[in-house]
Amino acid sequence: MRVLLTGSNGQVGFCLKEQLTDEKAATLLALDKTQLDITNREAVNAVVNKFKPTIIINAAAYTAVDKAEDDVEQCFAINRDGPLYLAQAAQRIDASILHISTDYVFEGNKLNEYVESDSTNPQGVYGESKLAGELAVAEACHKHIILRTAWVFGENGNNFVKTMLRLGAMREKLSVVGDQFGGPTYAGDIAHALLCIAKKITQETQIKYGIYHYSGLPHVSWCEFAEVIFNNAMHQGYLSNNIELESITTDQYPTPARRPNNSRLNTSKIYKHFSITASDWKKVLNNLAAYTG
Numbered sequence: 447m448r449v450l451l452t453g454s455n456g457q458v459g460f461c462l463k464e465q466l467t468d469e470k471a472a473t474l475l476a477l478d479k480t481q482l483d484i485t486n487r488e489a490v491n492a493v494v495n496k497f498k499p500t501i502i503i504n505a506a507a508y509t510a511v512d513k514a515e516d517d518v519e520q521c522f523a524i525n526r527d528g529p530l531y532l533a534q535a536a537q538r539i540d541a542s543i544l545h546i547s548t549d550y551v552f553e554g555n556k557l558n559e560y561v562e563s564d565s566t567n568p569q570g571v572y573g574e575s576k577l578a579g580e581l582a583v584a585e586a587c588h589k590h591i592i593l594r595t596a597w598v599f600g601e602n603g604n605n606f607v608k609t610m611l612r613l614g615a616m617r618e619k620l621s622v623v624g625d626q627f628g629g630p631t632y633a634g635d636i637a638h639a640l641l642c643i644a645k646k647i648t649q650e651t652q653i654k655y656g657i658y659h660y661s662g663l664p665h666v667s668w669c670e671f672a673e674v675i676f677n678n679a680m681h682q683g684y685l686s687n688n689i690e691l692e693s694i695t696t697d698q699y700p701t702p703a704r705r706p707n708n709s710r711l712n713t714s715k716i717y718k719h720f721s722i723t724a725s726d727w728k729k730v731l732n733n734l735a736a737y738t739g
């Protein structure tokens with residue numbers, strides 16, 4: 447397979463680049479933002495026409511959830527228009543596109559886990575732009591996989607794990623929301639899931655294209671997630687002080703963008719069609735070395 451990877455320096459992009467580099471069956475062209483700006487349609491077309499990928503994996507995105515509220519145009523350019531150009535280019539050469547989306551396309555008021563067919567209703571600009579990106583990709587390219595994931599953390603880039611470790615080293619007490627629930631997901635596991643799908647697309651003809659949910663288990667609140675991070679950090683010697691963790695409500699932690707209270711994604715469909723199991727995020731936190739400093 448010939449894989450064009452965009453956004454190769456992000457959390458997921460970085461892991462994908464590593465895993466695809468090790469994959470003998472893949473010829474990889476991995477490009478970061480400085481090498482390919484996905485909002486530049488001509489640049490996208492030129493790269494695709496020259497490299498002729500069989501699979502495009504889009505790991506580029508605008509992910510600053512609060513900043514997006516005041517940066518609507520840029521957020522939509524990266525999360526809707528860029529994916530559209532990639533999907534149109536893929537369709538022209540009969541390639542497949544693997545695109546990543548988010549739990550924030552949902553309102554978050556469902557009582558149990560979200561399945562792929564549930565109605566969307568994003569609560570902020572980031573979620574709206576990601577939903578617009580999903581629709582654009584699905585309409586532009588027949589052979590599309592849209593992988594909705596959640597609460598991503600990886601070695602490369604900013605994430606909640608690194609934020610908690612940084613704040614934990616500076617403070618004795620932290621207040622974290624305890625009424626938003628979801629599945630933390632390791633970026634390396636998302637990369638692995640996408641690689642499995644890419645291989646299956648290359649090897650088999652009967653692929654069920656469409657939307658898939660992929661995230662981590664067990665589901666927790668952000669506060670419970672923070673508790674696990676701090677316990678691990680204490681045991682591994684990355685925190686010397688005990689953190690007093692207070693569970694607060696969403697209303698007590700006002701942010702420019704509203705987050706869904708329920709972000710729990712059901713991952714049965716991806717298991718059924720691709721035998722891919724949920725991310726085991728607790729196992730990853732057994733080694734926090736890469737998240738400190």
Ligand SMILES: NC(=O)C1=CN([C@@H]2O[C@H](COP(=O)(O)OP(=O)(O)OC[C@H]3O[C@@H](n4cnc5c(N)ncnc54)[C@H](OP(=O)(O)O)[C@@H]3O)[C@@H](O)[C@H]2O)C=CC1
Nearest residue numbers: 453455456457458479483484506507509548595597598603
């Ligand atoms: N982070 C999370 O918690 C979650 C993420 N997702 C989705 O997963 C995917 C990967 O996210 P993640 O790896 O965390 O994101 P990151 O923000 O870590 O990485 C995104 C990458 O895209 C790059 N980028 C931004 N604009 C452009 C552009 N115009 N052209 C090319 N590259 C660009 C960024 O560069 P730079 O940093 O220099 O701007 C960055 O390297 C995204 O689709 C995201 O929406 C879904 C659920 C949760």
Ligand SMILES: Cc1cn([C@H]2C[C@H](O)[C@@H](COP(=O)(O)OP(=O)(O)O[C@H]3O[C@@H](C)C(=O)[C@@H](O)[C@H]3O)O2)c(=O)[nH]c1=O
Nearest residue numbers: 509511548549550596597598606621622623668699705
């Ligand atoms: C730093 C901090 C955050 N919080 C809350 C705010 C928020 O509700 C929650 C998570 O905060 P963050 O800003 O780190 O996470 P956020 O940027 O909302 O993370 C989201 O990113 C995008 C890209 C996604 O697609 C989502 O799946 C999700 O991972 O924790 C606290 O309660 N206390 C704190 O000290």
